[in-house]
Amino acid sequence: MIELFHVSMRYAGADRPALDDVTLEIRKGEFCLLAGPSGAGKTSLLRLLFCAEAATGGQVFVGGRNLARLKPARIPEVRRNIGVVFQDFKLLPGRSVLDNVALAIEVQGRRREEVRERAVGVLKQVGLGHKLHQHAERLSGGEQQRVAIARALVVEPALLLCDEPTGNLDAERAQGILELLVTAHVRGTTVVVATHDPALLGGNRRVVRLEDGRVVADVPAYSPMSAALLDAARKVA
Numbered sequence: 001m002i003e004l005f006h007v008s009m010r011y012a013g014a015d016r017p018a019l020d021d022v023t024l025e026i027r028k029g030e031f032c033l034l035a036g037p038s039g040a041g042k043t044s045l046l047r048l049l050f051c052a053e054a055a056t057g058g059q060v061f062v063g064g065r066n067l068a069r070l071k072p073a074r075i076p077e078v079r080r081n082i083g084v085v086f087q088d089f090k091l092l093p094g095r096s097v098l099d100n101v102a103l104a105i106e107v108q109g110r111r112r113e114e115v116r117e118r119a120v121g122v123l124k125q126v127g128l129g130h131k132l133h134q135h136a137e138r139l140s141g142g143e144q145q146r147v148a149i150a151r152a153l154v155v156e157p158a159l160l161l162c163d164e165p166t167g168n169l170d171a172e173r174a175q176g177i178l179e180l181l182v183t184a185h186v187r188g189t190t191v192v193v194a195t196h197d198p199a200l201l202g203g204n205r206r207v208v209r210l211e212d213g214r215v216v217a218d219v220p221a222y223s224p225m226s227a228a229l230l231d232a233a234r235k236v237a
């Protein structure tokens, strides 16, 4: 699903790269956490996968496409299969919570009732069933974040990219969001989550740890060693 070969990325004017010689494969159907301290390059990596930034070196493949060779006109095609929960999530102001989520699938040409039904279903799952008709900008930060998550999930994307999806949420809500991500994963979505939330990092899941733009640890899920390795990785943190 995702392959990076010796990828580097440097922002214009930056004195050091945000990503430095990153080689990484994330297979279809995997649930992969990106960990690491602030400034490690987690957000940059997700933005690269969403074609919001371009690599300055190496190669990035998403869904078999070489992003370096992708014509700008084809970017929407790649993005159509990707759900994103980024930190600068932009909800449409002046539109209801329900509209914000329904619009994400209306473009798929589905029947109006079906669109509504699915949007309501996902909003109930994120705990916003009682706020369907409220304007998006009247919600708290945490609630807006849950709308953004619902909007990403409702399209049932092949790939889901989440940047600190529990950043504004309390522990209980964070756990609820994790469960939603796991549900999407179980249904077949490949999930990549950048986080430094210990609640998310605690499960038996693959953790790729970045530091200064480099991969410094890659701990697979379901290996008998992984609990011990995770502990060790946390101590290093």
Ligand SMILES: Nc1ncnc2c1ncn2[C@@H]1O[C@H](COP(=O)(O)OP(=O)(O)O)[C@@H](O)[C@H]1O
Pocket: 011, 012, 014, 017, 018, 036, 037, 038, 039, 040, 041, 042, 043, 044, 045
């Ligand atoms: N838009 C930008 N312009 C210049 N430098 C940036 C920009 N965004 C991030 N950086 C730098 O790139 C590095 C990686 O940042 P980022 O990917 O946001 O890390 P993380 O998400 O792990 O906190 C940091 O040194 C950060 O200061």
Ligand SMILES: [Mg+2]
Pocket: 039, 042, 043, 044, 163, 194
């Ligand atoms: Mg970040």
